[in-house]
Amino acid sequence: MVVAGIDIGSTTGKAVIMIDDKIILGKIIMASIKPAQTARLAIEAALENAGLTAQDELQYIVSTGYGRLKVDFGNENISEISCHAKGAFHTDPEVRTIIDIGGQDCKAISLSAKGAVLGFEMNERCAAGTGRFFQVMAKVLACGLEGIGSPGNISPTAATISNQCSVFAESEIISLVNNDVPLPDIITGINRAVASRVSGLVRRAGLADKVVITGGCYGNEGLVNALEQALGLKVNRLPVNPQFMGALGAAVFAMEKFRAKTTETQINMEGAK
Amino acid sequence: MRSGLKSDIFEKFAALAGSISNSELEGWKQQGGKVIGYTCSFVPEELFVAAGLMPFRIRATGSLSAGRADDYFEAANICSLVRHCFNKILTGEYEFIDGCVIGGGCDANRHILDNWEKSEARIPFLHRIFFPHSSGILMAQNFRNQLENLKQLLEEHFGLKITDDKLRDAIVLCNEIRDLQKAIYALRKVDNPPITASETIALVVAGYSMPKEAYKADLTQLLEELRCVTVPENKKTVRLMVVGPGHDEPTLCDIIETMGGTVVTDLTCYGGKTLFGSVREADPDPLQALADYQVIDRPLCPKNLDAHPIINREVMDKIKEYRVDGIIGQSYLCCETWGGELFLLQKELKEAGIPMLRIEREYTSDSLGQVQTRVQAFIETISGGLL
Numbered sequence: 001m002v003v004a005g006i007d008i009g010s011t012t013g014k015a016v017i018m019i020d021d022k023i024i025l026g027k028i029i030m031a032s033i034k035p036a037q038t039a040r041l042a043i044e045a046a047l048e049n050a051g052l053t054a055q056d057e058l059q060y061i062v063s064t065g066y067g068r069l070k071v072d073f074g075n076e077n078i079s080e081i082s083c084h085a086k087g088a089f090h091t092d093p094e095v096r097t098i099i100d101i102g103g104q105d106c107k108a109i110s111l112s113a114k115g116a117v118l119g120f121e122m123n124e125r126c127a128a129g130t131g132r133f134f135q136v137m138a139k140v141l142a143c144g145l146e147g148i149g150s151p152g153n154i155s156p157t158a159a160t161i162s163n164q165c166s167v168f169a170e171s172e173i174i175s176l177v178n179n180d181v182p183l184p185d186i187i188t189g190i191n192r193a194v195a196s197r198v199s200g201l202v203r204r205a206g207l208a209d210k211v212v213i214t215g216g217c218y219g220n221e222g223l224v225n226a227l228e229q230a231l232g233l234k235v236n237r238l239p240v241n242p243q244f245m246g247a248l249g250a251a252v253f254a255m256e257k258f259r260a261k262t263t264e265t266q267i268n269m270e271g272a273k
Numbered sequence: 274m275r276s277g278l279k280s281d282i283f284e285k286f287a288a289l290a291g292s293i294s295n296s297e298l299e300g301w302k303q304q305g306g307k308v309i310g311y312t313c314s315f316v317p318e319e320l321f322v323a324a325g326l327m328p329f330r331i332r333a334t335g336s337l338s339a340g341r342a343d344d345y346f347e348a349a350n351i352c353s354l355v356r357h358c359f360n361k362i363l364t365g366e367y368e369f370i371d372g373c374v375i376g377g378g379c380d381a382n383r384h385i386l387d388n389w390e391k392s393e394a395r396i397p398f399l400h401r402i403f404f405p406h407s408s409g410i411l412m413a414q415n416f417r418n419q420l421e422n423l424k425q426l427l428e429e430h431f432g433l434k435i436t437d438d439k440l441r442d443a444i445v446l447c448n449e450i451r452d453l454q455k456a457i458y459a460l461r462k463v464d465n466p467p468i469t470a471s472e473t474i475a476l477v478v479a480g481y482s483m484p485k486e487a488y489k490a491d492l493t494q495l496l497e498e499l500r501c502v503t504v505p506e507n508k509k510t511v512r513l514m515v516v517g518p519g520h521d522e523p524t525l526c527d528i529i530e531t532m533g534g535t536v537v538t539d540l541t542c543y544g545g546k547t548l549f550g551s552v553r554e555a556d557p558d559p560l561q562a563l564a565d566y567q568v569i570d571r572p573l574c575p576k577n578l579d580a581h582p583i584i585n586r587e588v589m590d591k592i593k594e595y596r597v598d599g600i601i602g603q604s605y606l607c608c609e610t611w612g613g614e615l616f617l618l619q620k621e622l623k624e625a626g627i628p629m630l631r632i633e634r635e636y637t638s639d640s641l642g643q644v645q646t647r648v649q650a651f652i653e654t655i656s657g658g659l660l
Contacts, residue, residue, distance in 0.1 A: 066642050066646070069645075078649075078653065079646050079649040079650040079653055080646060080650075081646070081647075081650035081653070081654075082650060082653045082654070105643070116654075116657045117650070117653070117654045117657070119654075120650055120654070122643065122646070122647055
C-alpha cells in the first residue's frame with residue numbers, strides 16, 4: 001500500500017509517503033500564495049525521495065494544515081490537530097502532550113493512552129507565541145533564527161519581555177538593545193516570554209508526561225529549555241523530524257482509511273459471491 | 274437533499290434575513306405602516322404589535338466595517354456586533370424606522386443610544402429601557418413600570434391608544450409565533466433534520482424583519498410542509514448546539530455544517546433564547562404578564578444575576594432533548610457578559626462530560642481559517658473512534 005499525507009502550513013509545505021509501514025519524508029517547501037501549488041511541490045519532493053515517479057501511484061492522500069481545503073488532488077482533509085496527534089503517537093506511543101509551534105499559530109494537544117485527542121488549545125489570532133514572532137525578533141536583533149535558537153544564547157540573567165504582541169515587543173526589544181542589555185539575556189527573555197504564553201495553553205489543554213514538541217520551532221533549543229522550566233517537565237524530541245509530524249499523521253490516517261476501504265470492498269465482494 | 278417542500282418560503286426567509294431593507298418591509302411602509310426598531314430580546318415586541326407598529330430588530334447583516342461607528346465609541350471594550358449595528362445606523366440603512374427602543378441588556382448596547390443622540394443620524398423617537406439585574410417580583414414590577422412608561426410615550430408620539438385588549442391580542446399572536454418556531458426547532462431532534470442551521474437562522478431573523486401576521490402565515494404553511502418532507506438518510510454526524518450572544522448571520526453555522534457537524538439547536542439571542550415558554554394570555558394586567566415573562570419566567574440573559582442556573586438547566590435540557598454531542602460556545606471579543614457565562618458553563622459541562630469548544634470572534638467573518646481548524650478538530654475529537 002502506498003499513501004501520502006500533505007501538510008500545507010502557513011509558512012511551509014511538507015509531504016510524507018508511506019509504503020506499507022515504511023515512512024519517507026519529503027522536503028520542506030516554502031509556502032507560496034497558492035496552497036495547491038505548494039502541495040504539488042511538496043508531493044513531488046516526497047515522490048522523488050520515495051523513488052516513485054507518478055502521483056498516480058499514491059492510493060490514498062490526506063491533506064492537513066491551513067491549506068488543506070485547497071489540495072485538489074487529495075482524497076480527504078483532516079485538521080492539523082488530529083494529524084499532529086496521530087503522527088506523534090504513531091512515532092512514540094508514550095506521548096501524552098504535544099506542543100506544536102508553527103509559523104503562525106501554536107497548539108497544545110492532550111492525548112489519551114490510546115492516542116485519542118482529549119483536549120486541545122490554540123492561540124487566538126495574534127502571532128504571539130508563534131514562529132512569526134521569532135522571525136520578527138530575529139530581524140530586530142539581526143541574529144537570524146539560528147541565533148534565537150542557539151544553546152549558546154541561553155542566559156541565567158534573562159531580560160524581562162512584558163509584551164507578547166509582536167509589534168509592542170519589537171519596541172521593547174529595541175529599548176533593551178539601546179540600553180546595552182546583552183544579546184543572550186534578550187534572547188532568553190524572548191524564549192521565556194513565548195514559553196510562558198505556550199505553557200498556559202498546555203495547562204488548559206491538559207499537561208501530562210511525556211511532552212513532545214512538533215512544528216517548525218522544534219529546533220529552538222532556547223525555547224525548549226524555557227518550556228521545560230515553565231512546565232517543570234522534560235520536553236522531548238521525536239525520532240522523526242517533528243516538522244513533518246502533521247504530514248506524517250495525515251499519512252497514517254491515509255493508510256488507516258485505505259486499509260478500511262480495502263477491507264470493506266473485500267467484504268462486499270465476498271457478500272456478492 | 275430534502276424533497277417534498279412545495280413553497281419557496283425558505284428562499285423568502287433567506288432573502289429577508291440576508292439584507293436589512295426588504296420587500297415585506299417596503300410593502301408595509303407603502304401602506305402607511307410605521308416601523309419601530311429595537312435591540313435586545315427582552316424588549317417585548319408585543320407592545321409594538323399592540324400599537325399597530327411593525328417591530329424590526331436591529332442587526333448588522335452584511336456589514337463589512339464599523340469604521341464610522343468607531344469614531345463614536347470612546348471605550349475600546351465594545352463588541353463588534355454593537356459597533357457594526359451602530360455603523361449601519363450611521364450609514365443610513367435604518368432610515369426606514371420611525372423610532373427605536375434600545376434595551377440596556379448590556380452596557381455596550383446602551384452606548385448605541387448615547388452615541389445615536391450625539392451623532393448626525395436623526396430619529397424622531399428614541400427611548401431606552403433597562404433589563405433588571407436580577408429576577409423576582411420587585412424587579413418584575415420595576416420592569417412593568419418601564420413598560421407602562423414606554424406605552425405612554427408610544428401613545429403620545431404616534432398618536433394612538435394601546436388598550437389592554439390590543440395587548441392581549443398581541444400576546445396571543447406572539448405566543449402563536451413562538452409555538453410555531455418551537456415546533457419547527459423540534460423537527461431537528463431527529464437523526465436527519467429536515468432543515469439546516471442556516472435555514473433556521475434565516476427563519477428566526479426573518480421574524481424580526483416582516484409584519485407578524487404575514488410571518489405567522491408563512492410559518493404555519495412551512496411547518497405543515499416540513500412535516501411531510503422526506504430527507505435521505507445521511508451518515509451519522511456530530512450533533513452540536515450553539516450557545517452565545519446575538520448570532521444573526523450564518524457564517525459560523527455554515528462552517529460547522531461544512532466540517533461535518535450538524536447544528537441541531539441553539540441558545541442564542543436571536544434564536545433559541547427567545548423560544549422560552551409563553552406569556553400569560555388572559556392576565557387582567559397584560560403589561561405585568563409581559564414583565565413577568567421577561568424577568569421571572571425567561572431571565573436567560575447572563576447580565577441577570579440569577580440567570581446562570583437557568584441557562585445551565587436550559588442547556589442541559591436541550592442536550593438531552595436534541596441528543597447533543599457537543600457545545601460550541603461562541604461570543605464576540607469584548608463581550609464580557611457572555612464571556613463569563615461561557616466560562617462557567619464550560620466548567621460545568623466538563624464535569625458532566627459534555628465537550629465544549631469556545632470561539633471568540635469578531636462580527637465580520639475574519640480569521641475563518643482558525644475557526645475552521647478548531648471546529649473541524651472539535652468535531653474530529655468528538656467522533657474520535659470514527660477517524
